[in-house]
Amino acid sequence: MPRARLSRSGWAGFAIAGLLALGVSAYAARYPIVGPPAFAAGLRDSFLRHPWAIYVHAGFGAVALGVGFIQLNPAIRSASYGLHRWLGRAYATAAILGGAAGLYLAPYADTGPIAATGFGLLAVLTMLTTAAGWIAIRSRRVAAHRRWMIRSYALIFAAVTLRIELPLLIMAFGDFVPAYRIVAWLCWVPNLLAAEWWLRRAGARMPPELGGAAA
Numbered sequence: 001m002p003r004a005r006l007s008r009s010g011w012a013g014f015a016i017a018g019l020l021a022l023g024v025s026a027y028a029a030r031y032p033i034v035g036p037p038a039f040a041a042g043l044r045d046s047f048l049r050h051p052w053a054i055y056v057h058a059g060f061g062a063v064a065l066g067v068g069f070i071q072l073n074p075a076i077r078s079a080s081y082g083l084h085r086w087l088g089r090a091y092a093t094a095a096i097l098g099g100a101a102g103l104y105l106a107p108y109a110d111t112g113p114i115a116a117t118g119f120g121l122l123a124v125l126t127m128l129t130t131a132a133g134w135i136a137i138r139s140r141r142v143a144a145h146r147r148w149m150i151r152s153y154a155l156i157f158a159a160v161t162l163r164i165e166l167p168l169l170i171m172a173f174g175d176f177v178p179a180y181r182i183v184a185w186l187c188w189v190p191n192l193l194a195a196e197w198w199l200r201r202a203g204a205r206m207p208p209e210l211g212g213a214a215a
């Protein structure tokens with residue numbers, strides 16, 4: 001994704017997504033730093049039963065969301081390949097550990113099995129896509145690495161979309177329960193579809209070594 005290929009509106013969208021990612025990352029980082037006073041009111045009792053799981057989940061999730069966004073920035077990526085590699089290791093470790101803690105927490109999700117299944121599947125796919133991206137670059141398959149990491153970050157970005165969609169769904173339904181069950185799926189399925197759409201569309205314009213149409 002060289003700089004010249006993003007339009008002005010593309011860069012504006014990139015900047016807005018970055019601000020949202022950093023905002024949610026800071027919100028989540030409060031969990032391991034502040035402890036129980038930071039817990040969301042309605043989920044406090046559940047988290048008090050698994051405090052270490054939510055600290056690991058929110059702490060590593062915050063790192064993955066923030067570092068992952070830096071990794072997507074083509075200017076930073078091309079400035080230093082060494083930095084990209086170190087941040088990439090931090091991202092992959094954080095996404096897999098945060099995802100594993102998310103998988104542990106999923107069965108206890110508020111409102112029951114529909115939400116638990118949505119979050120559980122999100123956790124499994126986050127770990128799988130991230131591991132696939134890591135394995136791909138270890139075997140020097142750059143195009144596959146890029147595709148898997150875009151999918152991985154689309155899933156990590158569910159932390160942002162959930163916090164935009166949930167208040168809107170609560171307003172629409174006038175009730176938390178259906179809103180939470182829906183958001184456990186709506187926070188990540190469209191992200192993944194959008195990533196696939198973008199990869200197909202951008203793939204046609206990419207050089208073969210980055211997974212373009214000629215690859």
Ligand code: HEM
Nearest residue numbers: 028040058061062099102105106109110119122123126159
């Ligand atoms: C890998 C994808 C993710 C999965 C599967 C996942 C899953 C979960 C689950 C199951 C809960 C508990 C919900 C409940 O008990 O009802 C939760 C809460 C939470 N997660 Fe995640 N999550 C993911 C990504 C992230 C990321 C990237 C962050 C960091 C930005 C994050 C930050 C939080 C926070 C702060 C909470 C506490 C609830 C709140 O204050 O909103 N999660 N997550």
